[in-house]
Amino acid sequence: EAGVAQSPRYKIIEKRQSVAFWCNPISGHATLYWYQQILGQGPKLLIQFQNNGVVDDSQLPKDRFSAERLKGVDSTLKIQPAKLEDSAVYLCASSLATDAYEQYFGPGTRLTVT
Amino acid sequence: AQTVTQSQPEMSVQEAETVTLSCTYDTSESDYYLFWYKQPPSRQMILVIRQEAYKQQNATENRFSVNFQKAAKSFSLKISDSQLGDAAMYFCAYSHRGSGYALNFGKGTSLLVTP
Numbered sequence: 001e002a003g004v005a006q007s008p009r010y011k012i013i014e015k016r017q018s019v020a021f022w023c024n025p026i027s028g029h030a031t032l033y034w035y036q037q038i039l040g041q042g043p044k045l046l047i048q049f050q051n052n053g054v055v056d057d058s059q060l061p062k063d064r065f066s067a068e069r070l071k072g073v074d075s076t077l078k079i080q081p082a083k084l085e086d087s088a089v090y091l092c093a094s095s096l097a098t099d100a101y102e103q104y105f106g107p108g109t110r111l112t113v114t
Numbered sequence: 115a116q117t118v119t120q121s122q123p124e125m126s127v128q129e130a131e132t133v134t135l136s137c138t139y140d141t142s143e144s145d146y147y148l149f150w151y152k153q154p155p156s157r158q159m160i161l162v163i164r165q166e167a168y169k170q171q172n173a174t175e176n177r178f179s180v181n182f183q184k185a186a187k188s189f190s191l192k193i194s195d196s197q198l199g200d201a202a203m204y205f206c207a208y209s210h211r212g213s214g215y216a217l218n219f220g221k222g223t224s225l226l227v228t229p
Contacts, residue, residue, distance in 0.1 A: 033216060042118075042205050042219030043159075055214045089157060093217075101147045101215045105159035 002026065004106035006092050012112045018080035021109045024073070025094030031055075032069055033103065034077050035091040043091055049075065050097070082113045116141045118208050120220035127196045128228050134181075135191045135223045137206030143167075146210035148182065149217070150191045154202040162204070165189065193225075201227040 005024040013019050025032050030051050035043035046065065048055040051072035060067065064083070069075040079086055089110050093103040117140045127133035139148070150162040165173045165182050173180050177197075181190045193200055206220040 031214070035217075040221070042207075042221050043217070044219070045216045048214050048216050050214070056216060091157075091159065093159075095215065101209055102161065102164070103215070103217060108157045108159075110157075 004092055004094055004104055006090075006106035006109055008109055009107065010110050010112075012114065013082055015084055015113050016081040018078065019082055019111060020076055020078045021090050021092075021111075023075045023077070023092030023106060025075075025092070026104055028096065029094035029104075030072070030097045031095045032075050033093040033095075034067060034075070035093065037089040037091055037108070039088070046077070046090075079111075082111075084113050087111055087113045116143070116146075116208055116210070116218050118206050118218055118220040120206050120223050122223045123221070124224045124226065126226045126228060127193070127200075129196055129198060131196055132192060132194045133196055133225065135193075135204050135206075135225070137189045137191070137220060139187050139189065139206070139208050141187070141208065141210070143210045143212065146208060147215070148180075148189045149207040149209070150178070150180070151205045151207060151219075152200075152202045153205060153222075159205075163191065196227050198227050198229065201225055 032049045034046040037043040047057040049069040067077045089108040091108045092106040095103045146167045148165045152160045163175045177194045203222045207217040209215045
């Protein structure tokens with residue numbers, strides 16, 4: 001079974017530029033999560049989808065971050081414009097459904113904003 | 115709000131020895147789940163072990179076991195017969211149904227395994 005796929009693995013941009021990350025969850029997994037992991041900290045939830053609907057985006061900085069999950073499969077997270085403090089690893093995870101507590105993580109995308 | 119605290123930023127253990135990583139949490143929920151995740155330098159987050167709060171028996175997975183003290187809100191991880199491959203960041207995490215099982219992580223403990 002293929003795992004959670006993410007791309008790119010690394011991205012370096014200048015502040016005020018825009019960037020997008022892509023995630024393809026495990027086949028059949030209805031729930032998808034995006035986490036932000038700043039160096040030296042644990043991951044923090046940004047947004048959670050159930051199929052193509054948003055379950056929780058309370059911690060997503062909506063003035064600059066956006067996310068979508070068209071057709072309830074893969075998802076894109078965008079930052080526009082990026083700030084220095086957005087430098088982090090962005091992790092995508094998926095689970096079978098919101099009542100399935102086991103999440104599977106992708107390898108992450110390391111973003112550096114200069 | 116639920117919080118997860120890992121008070122040990124770094125731990126060190128010799129190969130073949132046993133080490134215990136500490137975690138405390140705060141919640142008003144009665145039904146929840148606790149996890150230990152391992153994150154090697156490659157960054158792939160891997161589930162090590164999980165504990166359902168309604169279960170009194172401590173979870174065990176091969177060399178990994180937990181000491182779950184529900185009243186004390188404590189959830190420690192014991193690694194027996196440590197191996198070089200156990201070196202990684204270890205994160206304690208909490209989730210419950212009301213949050214759609216989104217994970218709430220601690221800050222992590224970096225485990226160094228010496229030969």
